[in-house]
Amino acid sequence: MTTNETLVLDTAAQDLLFREARTANTFTDEPVTDEQIQAIYDLVKYAPTAFNQQPLRVVLVRSAESRARLVEQMADGNKAKTGTAPLVAILAADNEFHEELPTQLPHFPQAKDMFFSEREVREGSALFNGALQVGYFILGVRAAGLAAGPMTGFDAAGINKEFFGDGEHSVLAVVNIGKPGDDAWFPRSPRLAYDEVVTTV
Template identity: 85%
Template sequence: MTTAANDALVLDAAAQDLLFREARTANTFTDEPVSDEQIQAVYDLVKYGPTAFNQQPLRIVLVRSAEGRERLVKHMADGNKPKTASAPLVAILAADNEFHEELPSQLPHFPQAKDMFFSERPVRESSAQLNGALQAAYFIIGVRAAGFAAGPMTGYDADGLNKEFFGDGDHSVLAVVNIGKPAEDAWFPRSPRLAYDEVVTTV
């Protein structure tokens, strides 16, 4: 990025690198642990990210035990099994399709929202998927802000994970995220990104 472009952003260059330019999906990790306190700090930061109607459908299962790791790994795609088995911490991110039950009784700007979500399950599921995915993205940025690498994956048996870790039919897995300090040679080559002019138009 040019100096002029860098100066257009309020966030300093080091933070830009940490969160975006130098951040990568890690495939191997050191054995340095990731504490509950660190993950709580991540969540307490990213929970302020915007969602529609301030809904909060994201649910997170932290897989720490050997038994939990075994239950998880058996549902991962073969290429994802070794790194999921060895990462210091794994988070299963899911959308709660009954998130409307946690909406405040009074929504000052959208008083109709709760009734709408109560009455229409397909609307709730669609909204939970979109806003849960937004929250998952915030979570990954938060993991980077804490100085860890995140390895988000969607290569798994979704139905199997839903039944294994939720079982109520009301949750849908969005991603599985390995978390930790990256080991040496943790990265695949960076894939190209589309240029501004290939993405942005003005009308």
Template identity: 80%
Template sequence: MTTDALVLDAAAQDLLFREARTANTFTDEPVSDEQVQAIYELVKFGPTAMNQQPLRVVLVRSAEARERLVQHLGEGNKAKTSAAPLTAILAVDNEFHEELPTVFPHFPGAKDYFTERPARESSAAMNGALQAGYFIIGVRAAGLAAGPMTGYDAEGVNKEFFADGEHSVLAVVNIGKPGENAWYPRSPRLAYDEVVTTV
């Protein structure tokens, strides 16, 4: 399949998708707050339903906070998270609807759609997951590698970092320059004809 059907040049396609991989080891080169801010300033424009912006990012930098996080990770995720230059906890704000009159001003009654907590949590999870995907692409756009993980005790992470009950963890992402033997072999992807149908 040729890449000339896309406007994005082939090098950028490789950077964001074809050559990008989930990293399992990292160098000790630090990831700066300026890099993370640049990533966010880019990916905040990704579309969501009703411009919902439930994603919240907790940057785990201190040794104390990292220890608090690592204790709730699966065994296979502990060592690489302990060694990563930066780890981000991606969570959703289940009270995101309070911001809808500001971030979706075209519909002043938008927040009234989410008066029930289960509806808010469901919508926050879906739109937060979209934003998490954009965040990972943004990390790649910054020339960094991302190691997203869901192998953790969500209840434990929530109690540890979001004790108010208003936020829920979506993913934990290690971020940095890839280290030695960072990649597992590329896993297969489904073919176009296995995924796309026309009706």
């Protein structure tokens, strides 16, 4: 039995989400609709986080004026592709995510009080769980038959100021989204082998 056959997910889905999926650097002109993004979010919102917290916030950059403001905050190597992608999403962590938690969390009744009272704990949790949700969001984009171009090369303080003026959000990633264009992929970098990563104790 091959590695592929030991997984419940069929080989085509494995390839779509992982083996054949790549970070796209060019895109076609085909638009990405709000309905597609809603379908992506409605899938990935069920992915696990600590205490079921959901700090991820998504800003879809559609207007020319907003796109120009964003491009100014991107690293030089990311400006052109961010300026031309069919859709760009800014993914951020809401540091006040605890306000959306249920009043009582059944298995962790002390969790909300902890997040209310300890800002450092809350911001660390928002960062970690928001980053998890970024990964889920990228998989959701792939599941929709689209390509994602996630980037962290930007002026974070500048993006926070331009798009999150309340001071309560922290940008995590900027993701270009669309159908891959010509020469969209860089050569795939090597991955570590199983025995280089996994140990048993």
